[in-house]
Amino acid sequence: MRLFDFSLWFGGGLCLGLATFAVGQQPAAPLSVQETVTVLGAAEPVAEGENARSVETLPVAAQGTLLPELASALRADASVFVQQRGPMGVQQDISIRGGTFEQTLVLLNGLRINDAETSHFNFDIPVPMATVASLDVLHGTGSTLYGADALAGVIDVRTVKPEASELRLRAGVGSYGINQQAVTASGVRGRASEMLAAGRDFSTGFIADRDYRSESASSESRVTTSLGDTDLLLAGSDRAFGADQFYGAYPSYERTKGWFSSLAQALGAKTLAQVAYRRHSDIYVLFRDNPAYYKNQHIDESWQGAVRRHDDVGKHLQIFYGVEENTDEIGSNSLGHHGRNRGEGYVSAELRGARGSLTAGVREEVFSGGNTVAAPMFAGALRVHEKFKLRASAGYGYRIPTFVDLYYNDPTTISNPTLKPESAWNYDGGVDWYASDRIAVSVTGFAARQHDAIDYVRASSDAKYQAQNLRDLSFNGVEVSGQVGLAHGQQVRLAYTATIGAQDALQGLQSRFVFNQAVNNANAEWSGGWKQISTTARLGVTQRYQQTPFSVVDFSVARNRSWWRPYLQMTNLANTGYQEIAGIRNQGRAFVGGVELVFRGK
Secondary structure, eight states, rough: OHHHHHHHHHHHHHHHHHHHHTOOOSOOOOOOOOOEEOHHHHHHHHGGOSSSSSSEEEESGGGGOOOOHHHHHEEEEEEEEEEEEETTTHHHEEEEOOOOGGGGEEEEEEEEEEEEEEEEEGGGGSGGGEEEEEEEEEEEEOHHOOOOOSSSSSEEEEEOOOOOOOEEEEEEEEGGGGGEEEEEEEEEEEEEEEEEEEEEEEEOOTTTTEEEEEEEEEEEEEESSSOOOOEEEEEEEEEEEEETOOOOOOOOEEEEEEEEEEEEEEESSSEEEEEEEEEEEEESSSSSTOOSSSSEEEEEEEEEEEEEEEEEEEEEEEEEEEEEEEEEEEEEETTTTEEEEEEEEEEEEEEEOSSSEEEEEEEEEETTTOOEEEEEEEEEEEEEETTTTEEEEEEEEOOOOOOHHHHOOOOTEETTEEEEEEEEEEEEEEEEEEEEEEEEEEEEEEEEEEEEEEEEEEEEETTTTTEEEEEEEEEEEEEEEEEEOGGGOOOOEEEEEEEEOOOOOGGEEEESSTOOOOOOOEEEEEEEEEEEEEEEEEEEEEEEETTTOOEEEEEEEEEOOEEHHHHHEOOOTTOOOSSSBBTTOOOOEEEEEEEEEEEEOO
16 A cells, blocks of 8 residues: 555544544643653753654553553554554564664663563563553654664653552453453652552453463652652562464463662752662463473573763753663573673753754763774754744664574574674654644654664575674654644544665565564544543554555543542454564454542542
């Protein structure tokens, strides 16, 4: 399907529906575009309307029981392609702007949680969804500020800071034996707060060997003293799931466990010190009913530390700088025992005036063995009118191979211990139009030039996939998004991203990951309510490379007040049979209903 046909199909039906719905809707509800605070793409939080980068802030806590899972929130951003193997956090590969899932860096409160074993676990979030406040998504390279793996984009998972003491209890049941429970307890006293949370999701599976059990728990303690803010987070997760067809035509089984702890300490108003530890284990069995035939067991550990500071130089100039250290180790029956270290420092200068800003920065990273890489970045924004902002950026990103890329071999795959890090220059430019306090539109063109991209390729279907560096890859595209505020607090969000990639680098070879992304991705969401009822509806249409487009419709309704709040989540209402990853069938129509009880302290 051509891009024009796809746009006409999606846009025509959508505009007709929205026009019908919006007739007579007055007055309109204001948007909060100018007040939305982002943490990505800039060295410190800025209002979204002043940011020079292409950034989306996706609310999670604000949607409450309307949101089935974190992946559902990400789908509102059409530049993000979620390749889901299973629901409820079982396993999702996240790609941005046509990059592979390995080129997306995932952060938790600004700290890395990317997995050194394999990027398939990058979105294995250790905290319960009830503790997540928002997902901040940076489109394009973020290596200058965030380091390795931020080649195509960055996702920062931000946790909730409680404002009141309360207890929330939640339980739900649904299709395919779905059974859910969650509890959150928060306490606030003076300058200190504590949030305890736990969640469990269980399903017997929509087909054989696709059952799952996902559990997670966390504790986050915050206190403000004369020294500054202190934040201590402890979290863990345990996910066991049937992995039929996940990595080939096998009835497999997998179980992952994750532990994460972090401490952030402000040292006055201008300095922040952070340290974190992550441990992740993975057990994979090729044949579930015969685990002794083939089994992989991996345990990887990561340490990270950072000190970040900013200083004002005059009235309009700020300097941001810091140093970081990262250590990764793995012990595995198939990969062996390996470790690596890297140290890095960065500096960024931002000149901000009444009509815009200019930013320039660079990061220098030193790897084990003495190899170094420098990652520069430039960005600028200009208010040409009170309703129009122009912006542009250019940056260099890089990713180091995972341990699987370097050392993993099986009957279908050959590793490559000589792989080079992959890198890319990313460029984008766009315009933001703030038509009124209820209408905002953004249009961005982007281009990526990748060098030494890592992929698994083969000459024919009879050969094994082998990890290789592809010399040159090019991706170009456009992203369009808009928000419209309607009457009675209703909002409509529209987004469309098209990506075009050059396949010359493959030279006729078959690829496992590159060009397996969405070439057309569109999303429309409506949210609103009446009195104590909140609702949200979503239509998503996606076309993978050389595949037929598929559409998915979701709808949720929930009570948003009182101490008892029933809810109903309906996913894939059209019962679309679709695959976000080739050969892996996604769940069909599903219903989940339940109730959340809310008890607040005085």
